[in-house]
Amino acid sequence: MIARIRAKTEEEQTIKEHSEHVAQLAAHSLAGVGLSALGQLAGLLHDMGKYTRAFYDYIWQAYRHPEAKPPKGTAPHAQTGAIYAYERWYCSGQYEKLTAQILSLVIRAHHSGLPDCICPDGSSPYLECMEAARTDVRTHYDEAKGxxxxxxxxxDALDSLFLESVAEVRAFAETAGKDKTSYGYTTRVLLSTLVDADRWDSACFERGENPFGAPVQCAPAWGMLLSRLNESLRKFDSATRIAEIRNGVSLRCFAAAHDAPGIYRLTVPTGGGKTLASLRFALEHARMHDMRRIFYVIPFNTILDQNAGALRDALQNYEGILEHHSNVVMDDEAEQSAHTRLAERWDSDIILTSFVHFMNTLYRKENTDARRMHRLQRSVIIFDEVQAIPQNCIRLFERAVQFLVRGLGCTAVLCTATQPSLALEGADIIQNAGALFQSLRRTEIIDETRPARTCEEAAQNALSLLREYGAVLMIVNTKKAAESVYQKVKDGAPANVHCFHLSTNMCPAHRMETLEELRALLKNGASVFLISTSLIEAGVDVSFPIVIRSFAGLPSILQAAGRCNRNGEQALGRVYVWTLSEEKLERLPFVQHGQALTADVMLMAREERLDLQDLVCIRLYFDKEQKLYGAEGKRNVERSYPFKNTNLVELLGKNKPGEDAMVRLYPQYQGRLFLKQAFRTAGEAFRVIPENTVSVIVPYGEGRQLLARLLAGGGTGEMIMLLRKLQRYTVNLYETAYRALLQQGGLCFYPEYGVTVLREAYYSGETGVTAAPETMDSMIY
Known part of the structure; x- marks a missing residue:
């Protein structure tokens, strides 16, 4: 019996060979966390359903007649091994039931993703599917099993391997956690391992490669990389006071790296050099504790390219650095194919990825995302700008980090200038952060929140500051305010002033080119005005003598201050906080909440004569936020990703509402499920940014030529390459904006390529996507 046929040579891979390969790969992958028998058993059983004459005929029919392939589902196979594991081993004993259901779920899901054990309505797609498959003549269950x-x-051998697996799961639970949420993560780790091993062996067979040919999980030469970093650090100017402080932060990180794996907080003021300091920690910690990978998880694509460049320079263009985010596009199909292979598996030593990709790996329903999860084991994970994690993801993030550290042996480093109050116990790398904040103070924050200003008044006030200081950065809460103030300042500015605008209405290529031009002008001492939404305030390396921040939460104000006098160009930079009366924040409740909390902190700071940049003010802000959103707070559900009458934390844990509904409506399922999570429902609902958006290609720069080449037609490979390159020329529109442009005829549709394109007249070379003023009022926020 065969599993597949190599297209070029008609060579067959037997099911036995493939099963044994996948079992060996999965066992090796999970050996580091003590689950090798579990991985081996899942690998052996995953394709049991292919051992039928019907599947053999299906494979050859698809190969010989690709123009008339049998429809999917003609010879289903994933359910067979799942049924076998459940029927044979789901018996008395907590860990026997847990292990059997984990195996059954993962085998069932290795093509389609994890199903719901219990839906919110009480039904059980997992049990229903297995019951239907058990009697479905297409599965030929008895033939396949025999x-x-x-x-x-x-x-006998399978039973013995199962008992080993039970012992492993029991021991693993002692460290990873004995709660349903941790069991759910354990299930996903096994799924990740099985999917990766299955796809890897299949791809290697098709290419004629040995799946065991490359060294697996061999620790990189961290010591060599640390030497490269130290060599690069010695080249930096060390004569200035700020350079001396940054070196002290770096040395403290190096010393802390010798401590045991766990959770660490790196609290360093903006401009304190935490990017390279955290890299120094990660390299030494990985060397000391034999860690497998280093991850940088960054919330904004705006700073991913910047940080990736800094790391490549510091490590002398080390080849083992992988960037996995939407801005990465290779120049040719071969390079893109190689990059995709690495990105799909996170198969590299140092990986820079977005917070979206990281969370999708842990929570989205697609196996393409889940496939990467097992690569996190025994890694140092640097979470940069951790204060920017969306509120709806906080509880999911906390639980994931706890599991990664306890279960997969990771070290997590929470980096920021404004450390949020998270339910994650850890050690502080910087012991006396208060003194560090004092020594790195380069700005004063001036509270001018009252009276509120109109956009016209704000523009005039900004022009006055521009005339006095030569360069001004203004950061606002809404895209509408950014565009309004930009136009007013531009209209009133002298001819020698260069005016810039940044927002997500501009495609990534447009934003990056704007930043490059801006930095060059600032370096040459030109007069510059930049207005931006919050996308610039976390980690983007620019420095202005004057920064204006529209009233927001204290973390946003302090992050904005990090763009002021960044390198100590003057004695003290100034950060003004203004209230813009025309900003509509009804659809931005977290900004409104932040304003209210900050107003309280400002009042306390005035009464106690404290600087808003003091750690005591930062901690007071987050203490107040914790009370607002905390475990007992009425808004706690907002941090748990609300979903209909429940939330994702509940769906991925005990799923009590679903279980209660099952007891009422489906009593026949009682006692048949140890795990009760609604994996599929949660995976479909999860989004880091929950609002629905539509991706639209915009006519900007090289994007015009790429689009013309796409629409001219070509081969599939070329089309895929062009679509990837066009990601840098794409804007995500909220539904209100999309509908407004649709009504005005501003969009073109090319269904044969699966793309929507913005017409030329609706994209500004200065501000990005634009529309008629009467519709923009309601569609930009």
Missing amino acids: NFLANVCGT
Whole structure:
């Protein structure tokens, strides 16, 4: 019996060979966390359903007649091994039931993703599917089981391997956690391992490569990379006071790296050099504790390219650095294919990825995302600008980090200038952060929130500051305010002033080119005005003598201050906080909440004569936020990703509402499920940014030529390459904006390529996507 046929040579891979390969790969992958028998058993059983004459005929029919392939579902196979694991081993004993259901779920899901054990309505797609498949003549269950047991692995050997797996799961739970949420993560780790091993062996067979040919999980030469970093650090100017402070932060990170793996907080003021200091920690910690990978998880694509460049320079263009985010596009198909292979598996030593990709790996329903999760084991994970994690993801993030540290042996480093109050116990790398904040103070924050200003008044006030200081950065809460103030300042500015605008209405290529031009002008001492939404305030390396921040939460104000006098160009930079009366924040409740909390902190700071940049003010802000959103707070559900009458934390844990509904409506399922999570429902609902958006290609720069080449037609490979390159020329529109442009005829549709394109007249070379003023009022926020 065969699993597949190599397209070029008609060589067959037997099910036995493939099953044994996948079992060996999965076992090796999970050996580091003590789950090798579990991985081996899942690998052996995953394709049991292919051991039928019907599947053999299906494979050859698809190969010989690709123009008339049998429809999907003609010869289903994933359910067979799942049914076998559940029926044979789901018996008395907590860990026997847990292990059997984990195996059954993962085998069932290795093509389609994890199903719901119990839906919110009380039904059980997992049990229903297995019951239907057990009697479905297409599965040929008895034939498949008999052939598999006779040719791949017998009953006694499988039973023995199962008992080993039970012992492993029991021991793993002692460290990873004995709660349903941790069991859910354990299930996803096994799924990740099985999917990766299955796809890797299949791809290697198709390419004629040995799946065991490359060294697996061999620790990189962290010591060599640390030497490269130290060599690069010695080249920096060390004569200034700020350089001396940054070196002190770096040395403290190096010393802390010798401590045990766990959770660490790196609290360093903006401009304190935490990017390279955290890299120094990660390299030494990985060397000391034999860690496998280093991850940088960054919330904004705006700073991913910047940080990636800094790391490549510091490590002398080390080849083992992988960038996994939407801005990465290779120049040719071969390079893109190689990059995709690495990105799909996170198969590199140092990986820079977005917070979206990281969270999707842990929570989205697609196996393409889940496939990467097992690569996190024994890694140092640097979470940069951790204060920017969206509120709706906080509880999911906390639980994930706890599991990664306890279960997968990771070290997590929470980096920021404004450390939020998270339910994550850890150690502070900087012991006396208060003194560090004092020594790195380069700005004063001036509270001018009252009276509120109109956009016209704000523009005039900004022009006055521009005339006095030569360069001004203004950061606002809404895209509408950014565009309004930009136009007013531009109209009133002298001819020698260069005016810039930044927002997500501009495509990534447009934003990056704007920043490059801006930095060059600032370096040459030109007069510059920049207005931006919050996308610039976390980690973007620019420095202005004057920064204006529209009233927001204290973390946003302090992050904005990090763009002021960044390198100590003057004695003290100034950060003004203004209230813009025309900003509509009804659809931005977290900004409104932040304003209210900050107003309280400002009042206390005035009464106590404190600087808003003092750590005591930062901690007071987050203490107040914790009370607002905390475990007992009425808004706690907002941090748990609300979903209909429940939330994702509940769906991925005990799923009590679903279980209660099952007891009422489906009593026949009682006692048949140890795990009750609604994996599929949660995975479909999860989004880091929950608002629905539509991706639209915009006519900007090289994007015009790329689009013309796409629409001219070509081969599939070229089309895929062009679509990837066009990601840098794409804007995500909220539904209100999309509908407004649709009504005005501002969009073109090309269904044969699966793209929507913005017409030329609706994209500004200065501000990005634009529309008629009467519709923009309601569609930009």
